[in-house]
Amino acid sequence: MKKFLKIGGIILFIGLVVGVIAYFGKKNSQENQVYEVTEPFVGNIEVKxxxxxxxxxVETIEIKPNISGVIKSINVSEGQFVEKGQLIAEIRVVPNVANLNSALQSIRAAEIQVNLQQKEFNRAQTLYNQGVIPKADYDNALAAYQNAQQTLRQAEASYKVAQTGVAPGLESYATTRITATTSGVILDIPVEIGNMVQEINNFSTGTTIATMADxxxxxxxxxxxxxxxxxxxxxxxxxxxxxxxxxxxxxxxxxxxxxxxxxxxxxxxxxxxxxxxxxxxxxxxxxxxxxxxxxxxxASNVLLIKTAHVRYDENQKPYVDVLKSGSGSDATYEKKYITLGITDGVNVQVKSGLQKTDKIKIWNTDLEKPNGPGPH
The missing domain is CATH 2.40.30.170 (Efflux pump adaptor protein, beta barrel domain)
Structure with a gap:
């Protein structure tokens, strides 16, 4: 008797478990069949x-020197507006010993020639005044003396250039004075006073003294x-x-x-x-x-839907489920294939297959609910 009661209790327990599972399964099934719906809307869309x-x-200009040397002065500052031709910096030339010595020797040779030609001229002038030589000989002696003086002046100028980089009388054109090649704002001055700078030539890009632009x-x-x-x-x-x-x-x-x-x-x-x-x-x-x-x-004034509401079949053809009849758990839906236009990632244009009054099934209802899965 006890054995039958025990077996009966087990059967009853199993039946209760099956009933509970069936109840909740049916309830969940009914709840999962409830979807929210939305409608297409007319609006504008842009793809960016x-x-x-x-x-x-537009154009950045680098100011570079045509002579090597040391920065002697910087006459502008970053952010300053400068006019074309305005002085930006000055360079002090570091003399080349070989060039300096060669220029000095040229001066000494020119001085010797000046002394020699001066004596020749003085002699010719005395003889001409005495009527011993013709005026042509006197003129030749004078020209030779003047040429010797000119050669000396050229040698002295060459020495000055080798020493300072500036020829006497041409200070305004000296390459030691770095000026703006155009009007604009000084963007950057990457050098400082005392820095060595390299000239721009066929073998070097040169040192940038300043960068400027309009x-x-x-x-x-x-x-x-x-x-x-x-x-x-x-x-x-x-x-x-x-x-x-x-x-x-x-x-x-x-x-x-x-x-x-x-x-x-x-x-x-x-x-x-x-x-x-x-x-x-x-x-x-x-x-x-x-x-x-x-x-x-x-596109303007076109029919739009959310991209999240679009689904794709096994052939990657887009479609939406549209409410056919009923509501809640009794609602029935039909598949409508649609033709899509441009999308901005959130909304997508519907060119055909859908009406503005259609109600579209929202597949991700559960994800949008604040309190977890299922309708609320």
Whole structure:
């Protein structure tokens, strides 16, 4: 008897467990069949390509010397506006001993010739005054004496140039005076007084004494990924946002797209450039970091839905489930294939297959609920 009671209790327990599982299974099944719905909406959509880069002058000029030496003085400061021809720095020439010695020997040789020709001239002048020699001989002696004097002056000038780098009487044209080649703002002065500088020639790029530019002409220079560069065309309008000026968006016109990409961290990027339309209310400094947005395609007053509501079949054809009848757990849905247009990542354009009054099943209802899975 006890054995039968024990068996009966086990059977009863198993039945209760099966009943509980069936109850909750049915309940969960019913709850999972309840979906929220949404409707398409009419609006505008833009697809943008984003580039990161910096703001810099259209042209940057490096001021370099035509003679080697030591910086004697610096007459401007960074950030200062200078006019074309204004003095930037002066260089003190460090004499070359060999050249200096050669110039000194030339002076001594010229002095000897001057003394010799002076004696010849004095003798010719005496003889001419006595009527011994013709005037032609006197004129030749005078010319030889004057030529010797000129040779001495040239030798002295050459010595002065070898010593100081400046020829007497030509101080205003001296290469030791470094002047601005154009008007603009001094961006950088990488040298200091006392620094050695190298002249620019066929064998050396020379030492940069100052960098300057016209900061009223700025461009955005940035890079875009290879996936976006094919959508860009010269002449496109660009909106430039500068990190240091958060409340202002500048307009630029794309005028350069690099024909060659550069690989960086496994991604190929292409350089772009666009002159910026500056606003006199804002002072834009060279080197500001900036981001640019380029509208590659857009559509106005078109039918839109959220990209999250679109599903794809095994052939990657897009579709949505549209409410056919009923509501709640009694709702029935039908599959509607749709033709998509452009997307900005959040919304997508629906070209055909859907009406504005259609109600679309929201598949990710559970993820949107604040209190966990299931309808609330």
């Amino acid at each position: 390509a984003v580039a990161t880069g910096e703001v810099k002058p 900061i009223n002409k700025m461009i955005f220079a940035g890079k875009v990924d290879e996936a976006e560069v094919g959508k860009l065309k010269e002449g496109m309008k660009i909106n430039v946002s500068i990190g240091a000026i958060p409340d202002k968006v500048f307009t630029a016109i794309l005028d350069f797209i690099s024909p060659q990409g550069v690989a960086s961290n496994g991604v190929v990027q292409f350089e772009i450039k666009a002159p910026i339309q500056l606003d006199s209310k804002y002072f834009v400094r060279a080197g500001y970091s900036a981001n640019a947005e380029v509208v590659t395609s857009s």
